[in-house]
Amino acid sequence: MTLPNAAENEHRTVKIREVGPRDGFQNEPETIPTAEKIRLIDALGRGGLKRIEVASFVRPDVIPQLSDGVEVLKGIELPEDVDRLVLVPNSRGLDNALGYRDLFEEVALFVSASETHNQRNINRPVAETMADVTKMGRRIVAEDLGFCAVIATSFGCPFEGKVPLDRVLDLAEQFAEAGATELGFGDTTGMCNPAYASRFFAAALERLPGIEITAHFHNTRGQGLxxxxxxxxxxxxxFESSFGELGGCPVPAGSTGNIATEDLVSMFHEMGVASGVDLPGVIEAAKTAQSVLGRKLTSHSIVAGPVTWASPVG
Structure with a gap:
C-alpha cells in the first residue's frame, strides 16, 4: 500500500452519505423523540452532507425506534440540494414508502451476502429476497427515484465466516440488472481488514463499470478508517458513515457502530481530499447527539476536534 502525497490528492473528492438517522437511531435501546431526530437531521443537512439516510419503512413492531419515519420525513427542513434516502426491506415496505413519494429522492434495497445472516435479519432466503428486488427495482425506476443497493456481510459473516468475493459480486450484478445505479458493500460486523478492502474494491470497480461503488465500514475491531x-x-x-459513530448490527449482539462521519471527513481533509462537508458542523451535531442520548459517543473527533496547525514561526 503506497501513501499518496498531498499533491496527488489535491483535486480528488469523495462523496459521503450520512446513515446515522437510520442505521444509528435504530440501534439505540430507547426511541429518540421525533423532535430530537428532526433537530439532529437538520443539523447534518446544514453541515454540508448532501445525502442523508433518513428513515426505514419496516414493521414498527420489528424496529420501533424508526416507527415515526413518516413524521420525521415530514418534519425535517433540509437544503434543496440534499437528497433524502429511505430503506425498504420488501415489496410491502415499498408500497408503504411510495405512499409518501414526495418526501424522498432515493430508495435503498438490501440483502445479506450470507444466507444465515439474511434469514436472521429479515427472515427470508437470499433467493427470495433477490426475486423481490427484481420487482421492486422496476417500480423504483418507474417512479424516477434513485435506486441504491446495499449488500450486508460483504466482507464476512459472524455465523458463516468468510464470504466468497464472487458471491458478493454476483449479487451486485443482479442488483445492477434490476436497475440499481449504486452498489454499497457493508462490513456489517466489522470483519474486514485493509488488505482485503483494497483487493475487494479493485475487483468490484473492475466488474461493475458504470456503477457507483460505495463502502460501508463498521469500527467493531478498530479498523474502520x-x-x-x-x-x-x-x-x-x-462512502457511508454515521455521525458520532452511531449504529451497529442487531444480529448478532456486540457489533459496534459505523465509522464516524466526522472522523472520516477529518481523515480525508487532512489528506487533501475534499468532501464538501463542514467538519465543525458535523462535530457539533455529534455533540448534540451525545446530549440527546445522555451518554458519550465513541468518535475521536468529538473529543479532539478538527486538526489545527500553528502558524509557522518566522
Whole structure:
C-alpha cells in the first residue's frame, strides 16, 4: 500500500452519505423523540452532507425506534440540494414508502451476502429476497427515484465466516440488472481488514463499470478508517458513515457502530481530499447527539476536534 502525497490528492473528492438517522437511531435501546431526530437531521443537512439516510419503512413492531419515519420525513427542513434516502426491506415496505413519494429522492434495497445472516435479519432466503428486488427495482425506476443497493456481510459473516468475493459480486450484478445505479458493500460486523478492502474494491470497480461503488465500514475491531483508506486507494470515491459513530448490527449482539462521519471527513481533509462537508458542523451535531442520548459517543473527533496547525514561526 503506497501513501499518496498531498499533491496527488489535491483535486480528488469523495462523496459521503450520512446513515446515522437510520442505521444509528435504530440501534439505540430507547426511541429518540421525533423532535430530537428532526433537530439532529437538520443539523447534518446544514453541515454540508448532501445525502442523508433518513428513515426505514419496516414493521414498527420489528424496529420501533424508526416507527415515526413518516413524521420525521415530514418534519425535517433540509437544503434543496440534499437528497433524502429511505430503506425498504420488501415489496410491502415499498408500497408503504411510495405512499409518501414526495418526501424522498432515493430508495435503498438490501440483502445479506450470507444466507444465515439474511434469514436472521429479515427472515427470508437470499433467493427470495433477490426475486423481490427484481420487482421492486422496476417500480423504483418507474417512479424516477434513485435506486441504491446495499449488500450486508460483504466482507464476512459472524455465523458463516468468510464470504466468497464472487458471491458478493454476483449479487451486485443482479442488483445492477434490476436497475440499481449504486452498489454499497457493508462490513456489517466489522470483519474486514485493509488488505482485503483494497483487493475487494479493485475487483468490484473492475466488474461493475458504470456503477457507483460505495463502502460501508463498521469500527467493531478498530479498523474502520484504515479500511476506508484502503478502499479509497483502490479507487472507491463514495462512502457511508454515521455521525458520532452511531449504529451497529442487531444480529448478532456486540457489533459496534459505523465509522464516524466526522472522523472520516477529518481523515480525508487532512489528506487533501475534499468532501464538501463542514467538519465543525458535523462535530457539533455529534455533540448534540451525545446530549440527546445522555451518554458519550465513541468518535475521536468529538473529543479532539478538527486538526489545527500553528502558524509557522518566522
Amino acid at each position: 484504515a479500511n476506508a483508506y484502503a478502499a479509497f486507494e483502490a479507487g472507491c470515491r463514495s
